[in-house]
Amino acid sequence: MSDGHSHGGHSHGHSHGSSGNLKTAFLLNLTFTIIEVIGGIMTNSIAILSDAVHDLGDSISLGLAWYFDRLSQRGRTPKNTYGYRRYSILGGLITGLVLVIGLGFVLWNAIPRLFAPEEVNAPGMMALAVVGVIFNGAAVLKVKKGSSLTEQVVSWHLLEDTLGWVAVLIGAGVMIVWDLPIIDPILSIGISIFVLWNVLRNLRKVFNVFIQKVPEAFDVEAFEKAVLAHPKVLSMHHTHSWTVDGEVHVLTTHLVMKRDTTRDEMIEAKSQVRRLLDERTFEHVTVDVELEGELCVIGAGPEHGMADVHG
Incomplete structure (x- = not known):
């Protein structure tokens, strides 16, 4: 004979702060994208305008991550007996895939520049890089406080942008003193590979959730x-x-x-x-x-x- 079922207590510990973190990251990223478009036009820099397109894609994926995270905090329904929690993973998956594509685009454009470095507007790049570090760095610090998989993927997403602008800042500073335009693609490639490795690690965790593997820390x-x-x-x-x-x-x-x-x-x-x-x-x-x-x-x-x- 069966003795029925025993259910654990449902003290939902999912942090509702994750939605606020993603909202802040989205607004910061979108605001900087607008600044970047204006800055790219003013400095006549195709590199910065290209990155503005990349950041626009970032903003779209961050907006989706924010939306799905808010959706995931709804309660259970007859057709969604675990609630909508799994939608937050969907947001993390989309964000991670967009980032992988974006990094691939960066590498595709950076590698040829190793063999044919192009002259850049170093002072204009330096000024915009300072703004980029401030905006993206603030977003990273906000999202890093979260614990969800979506926030982990998004934090690497934003860290890639922040490190990219740090590289632009350092590279522009060096190029103001010395005429070494090859520094820009070298830094870009190194940072892209580093971030890509960590994003793929987080995407593996997301994939494990989708295929219903045993929780990582559970023996x-x-x-x-x-x-x-x-x-x-x-x-x-x-x-x-x-x-x-x-x-x-x-x-x-x-x-x-x-x-x-x-x-x-x-x-x-x-x-x-x-x-x-x-x-x-x-x-x-x-x-x-x-x-x-x-x-x-x-x-x-x-x-x-x-x-x-x-x-």
């Missing part, structure tokens, strides 16, 4: 070992764990207990499962109990003597 084997230490638990199967958005996790499992197990002992076993899981991250926990020799309600599962672990 399934250690968890099973601790559960099986209960004197009345013979085995466990159909153990599944995944994460909704990288912050809120889910776990379901079936416990096979000795035939003489009392109801109080069943409740204690399920309580032990709950205690072994971090209550701040595992908001959805379901434990089904079967007595020794009883057929699993799922029907097609493995034999009770074996553990079946999925993520």
Whole structure:
């Protein structure tokens, strides 16, 4: 016989501050894009105008990330039983992909300049670079405070822009003193490769959420070992764990207990499962109990003597 389900408390710890962080980053980026267009026209710099197009794409992706993050904070509905949390991951995915494309565009244009350096308006670049560092740096500091995957991807997005303008500032300063236009593409390529590596790492985390892998910090084997230490638990199967958005996790499992197990002992076993899981991250926990020799309600599962672990 089955002893029903045990659900963990739903003390949603998802920070509503993430939406405010992304909103600030979006407004700062959009404002600077407008400044950059004006500055590019005034300095007659095609490089700055090209970067303005790149920043416009950044603004669009940041706006989407902000929208999806706000959407993710809605409560559950009959058709969205986990709420809209997963939409924040969609925002992070779009932002990351836009950044990868943008970095590819930067590298595509920077590599040829290694072999054919072009003269630039160094004083105008330096002045605009100072503004760029201030705007993008402020946005990075704001988003870095967040913990969501979307904010992590966006922070690298903005860091790429900030470091890019630091490179422009240093390069322009050097080129004011020495005629070395090759410095600009060298710095651009180095920073792009560094940021691309970190963005791909964060995109891997986003991908793992979409394919429902076990939460990164959760050790399934250690968890099973601790559960099986209960004197009345013979085995466990159909153990599944995944994460909704990288912050809120889910776990379901079936416990096979000795035939003489009392109801109080069943409740204690399920309580032990709950205690072994971090209550701040595992908001959805379901434990089904079967007595020794009883057929699993799922029907097609493995034999009770074996553990079946999925993520």
